[in-house]
Amino acid sequence: MAEIKSVIGTQNKKGQTYTDPWKLLHEAPRTPSFFTGSEVIKEAIRRASCDVMIAYPITPQSEAAALIGELFAEGYVGDYFRGESEFAVMSQCAGASFGGARVFTTTAGPGTMRAMENFPMWAGARLPIQMIVTCRGINSPLSIQPDTLEIAYLLNTGMLVWHAETAQDFFDWILKGYIVSEEPDVHLPLALCCDGFFVTHTKDVVNLTPTDMCLPPYDPYRSPVPCMDMECPPVRMMRDPFVMKSNYISYATHASWQQEIWAAVERSRKHTIHWLNGLIDTENTDADIVIVASGTAVSQGREAIRMLEDEGVRCGLVKVKALRPWPEEEIREATKNAKHIFVPEFNVTGWLAKEIRASIPNPHRVHAGPHVCGGMTMPPEIIVSEIKTALGMKTFSLAGRGS
Amino acid sequence: MIKKRLNIRMSGLGGQGAVTAAHVMAMAANRDGKFSISNPFFGAEKRMAPAESYCRIGIERIYDRGELVFPDVIQVFHPQVITMGKSYTMPFYSGIKEGGVVIINSDVPLLSEEDVDRLKDLNVAVFYIPGTQIAIEIAGTELSTNMTMIGSVAGITKCVSMEALDGALQERFGKKFVASGGTASLDEAIKKKFAKKEMLLAKNLATVKRAYEIASEWGEKNKVELRIGNPAVAVS
Numbered sequence: 175m176a177e178i179k180s181v182i183g184t185q186n187k188k189g190q191t192y193t194d195p196w197k198l199l200h201e202a203p204r205t206p207s208f209f210t211g212s213e214v215i216k217e218a219i220r221r222a223s224c225d226v227m228i229a230y231p232i233t234p235q236s237e238a239a240a241l242i243g244e245l246f247a248e249g250y251v252g253d254y255f256r257g258e259s260e261f262a263v264m265s266q267c268a269g270a271s272f273g274g275a276r277v278f279t280t281t282a283g284p285g286t287m288r289a290m291e292n293f294p295m296w297a298g299a300r301l302p303i304q305m306i307v308t309c310r311g312i313n314s315p316l317s318i319q320p321d322t323l324e325i326a327y328l329l330n331t332g333m334l335v336w337h338a339e340t341a342q343d344f345f346d347w348i349l350k351g352y353i354v355s356e357e358p359d360v361h362l363p364l365a366l367c368c369d370g371f372f373v374t375h376t377k378d379v380v381n382l383t384p385t386d387m388c389l390p391p392y393d394p395y396r397s398p399v400p401c402m403d404m405e406c407p408p409v410r411m412m413r414d415p416f417v418m419k420s421n422y423i424s425y426a427t428h429a430s431w432q433q434e435i436w437a438a439v440e441r442s443r444k445h446t447i448h449w450l451n452g453l454i455d456t457e458n459t460d461a462d463i464v465i466v467a468s469g470t471a472v473s474q475g476r477e478a479i480r481m482l483e484d485e486g487v488r489c490g491l492v493k494v495k496a497l498r499p500w501p502e503e504e505i506r507e508a509t510k511n512a513k514h515i516f517v518p519e520f521n522v523t524g525w526l527a528k529e530i531r532a533s534i535p536n537p538h539r540v541h542a543g544p545h546v547c548g549g550m551t552m553p554p555e556i557i558v559s560e561i562k563t564a565l566g567m568k569t570f571s572l573a574g575r576g577s
Numbered sequence: 578m579i580k581k582r583l584n585i586r587m588s589g590l591g592g593q594g595a596v597t598a599a600h601v602m603a604m605a606a607n608r609d610g611k612f613s614i615s616n617p618f619f620g621a622e623k624r625m626a627p628a629e630s631y632c633r634i635g636i637e638r639i640y641d642r643g644e645l646v647f648p649d650v651i652q653v654f655h656p657q658v659i660t661m662g663k664s665y666t667m668p669f670y671s672g673i674k675e676g677g678v679v680i681i682n683s684d685v686p687l688l689s690e691e692d693v694d695r696l697k698d699l700n701v702a703v704f705y706i707p708g709t710q711i712a713i714e715i716a717g718t719e720l721s722t723n724m725t726m727i728g729s730v731a732g733i734t735k736c737v738s739m740e741a742l743d744g745a746l747q748e749r750f751g752k753k754f755v756a757s758g759g760t761a762s763l764d765e766a767i768k769k770k771f772a773k774k775e776m777l778l779a780k781n782l783a784t785v786k787r788a789y790e791i792a793s794e795w796g797e798k799n800k801v802e803l804r805i806g807n808p809a810v811a812v813s
Contacts, residue, residue, distance in 0.1 A: 208607045210600075233621075318620065320643075372642045376616035377603050473640035551643030 181390050186223065188249055190388040195353050198389065199346060204381035211341040211373040214380050215306060216241035218348035221388045225252035225275035230263045233318040234370035235280040235308040260285035264292035271301035272401050274394030276352065279303070282370055283310035286324045296363040297332030297435050299402050302355040303363040304348065308370035311549050319549020320369040322469060325497065326525040332435040334364040334442055335498040337468040341373055341380045349389060350449040358396045360442040369470040369520055443499040453501035456508045458490040463561060464512040466505065466530055468494040471518045477554035482561065489561065494526070502533045514564060515540045518557050522547040578676045579806045582635030583736050586645040587726065588664050589654030592624040594723030597749065599630035601727055604745035605737040606634040611805065614639045627663045634736050636807055646672045649803060650734065652726050653681040660687060668692060677701045678803055680729050682708035682722060702801045704733065706791060715787055716780040718770045724781045728788025733796040734803045739789060743782055750778060
């Protein structure tokens with residue numbers, strides 16, 4: 175029998191050393207760099223041993239997509255091209271992933287919506303594609319500014335969904351994301367979301383691992399299912415589609431497969447906890463008041479907590495990192511002492527507050543808000559004002575822009 | 578006034594380099610060992626359309642991001658921000674904090690009597706600098722107007738050192754920089770204005786310095802004190 179050799183310790187054509195992922199992310203030296211979020215996406219992909227990146231321009235992810243084109247020119251990405259539309263891009267991603275490649279793409283707002291048909295298909299076909307979603311407004315009238323409504327649509331696709339707060343989260347989670355989503359008992363696509371502009375176009379300090387170390391390549395033989403070819407058994411999707419056969423077996427097959435996708439999302443829980451150090455982060459959750467948030471709303475919450483401290487009001491914080499798998503038990507535990515739970519969100523419907531209300535006892539404790547939408551900024555002052563109003567404290571009226 | 582954080586809002590028009598100015602300021606603050614964050618806010622990228630950028634500099638970690646609703650300093654890169662209302666809000670100074678500073682690139686006064694009174698009530702100082710003229714005189718191109726805006730806010734508040742600005746400019750323009758297509762073509766446009774990249778850096782730095790000196794002198798003469806530091810240990 176031929177000896178099976180590990181690639182760890184060997185070098186790729188760019189001279190990068192394939193490094194044990196845990197060592198790469200937890201033990202390798204880090205260099206502080208002052209970068210935009212888009213530049214950080216590029217730097218993570220430089221170290222991610224990506225085979226294929228497919229791009230289509232849409233603000234605010236265009237810079238990141240263009241920068242990865244630079245990486246391709248430098249030889250760090252196997253193949254790179256532009257699709258005809260987001261729908262084409264996501265279909266082409268599926269093709270590349272079916273072919274055994276580690277695939278990366280980025281999109282935003284209306285692009286996410288246009289490509290939506292592909293996401294449950296990716297999950298159903300068990301393709302561990304990673305897609306960066308730099309959230310922006312999706313409705314008419316047009317907005318290119320951050321709004322997280324599109325995340326709500328991704329929550330039921332069967333994809334893993336994580337919501338990054340900062341560019342540092344992005345750098346680490348892009349690399350960790352591949353590890354989790356390529357586990358044989360998971361093998362699902364990941365939507366790694368952030369609030370566009372607030373992360374992509376913001377310059378911030380990010381600690382980067384060395385450029386000469388990278389993830390081991392994707393091993394398609396770790397896939398738990400055979401490639402679902404269009405024509406070949408065991409699943410001839412075009413020739414023997416279940417939908418064509420109106421009998422009990424076809425329904426049962428489809429139903430059990432849907433259950434299996436969600437079972438795989440559940441199985442990702444242990445890996446996600448291991449790699450992200452928990453599905454949530456908590457601070458001072460023994461306080462009467464707790465802010466629960468994801469993405470940039472966490473950052474604005476941190477500033478609000480500082481302001482409240484100056485006024486003698488103590489407030490805890492829960493940062494929700496993973497939305498799928500959903501940290502139901504963690505949130506229940508973290509909010510068990512809270513009399514008031516505030517959920518600031520950058521969208522009009524308050525999808526996070528709804529998820530939280532459905533997960534905890536005494537859901538009337540949840541104050542859904544403040545909300546901003548359509549690309550508005552959430553100054554920490556409005557979170558402070560919302561909290562003080564709910565507590566019956568005096569607030570001064572905020573003289574903001576436009577007054 | 579000593580503040581833990583200085584919030585700077587830069588209101589300009591597309592193509593003027595307001596986004597670059599905020600990035601350079603934040604990069605310089607980072608070089609000085611302060612905490613800083615910069616980010617832009619704009620619609621579809623087009624010349625002469627309103628474009629804003631924000632730079633936050635402080636002595637503790639900064640989480641806040643997005644549009645700066647309550648700034649300490651507002652910089653007006655182009656008269657049309659005021660005269661044609663090319664600002665995200667009317668008036669352009671809404672949200673400014675008490676004791677703040679407004680810096681306007683213009684050689685003639687642009688504020689109405691009402692604006693002057695309202696800013697006076699908030700104890701906000703107004704500084705006019707003919708930034709575009711200075712840019713043409715020293716760098717030979719109006720494209721260096723943003724350098725005079727960088728110099729003027731640094732001169733008045735001393736929030737970043739000239740040494741750090743020099744380093745940040747070299748970091749920004751000294752190497753290949755890939756951003757959006759629009760920014761890339763503007764970078765190319767400005768490079769064509771100078772015979773050599775070293776000349777671009779030297780002339781832009783000289784433009785920053787000139788604005789720094791004028792602004793610094795104005796700040797001292799008018800006793801405008803807006804500094805970053807720990808108010809708890811500040812010596813008045």
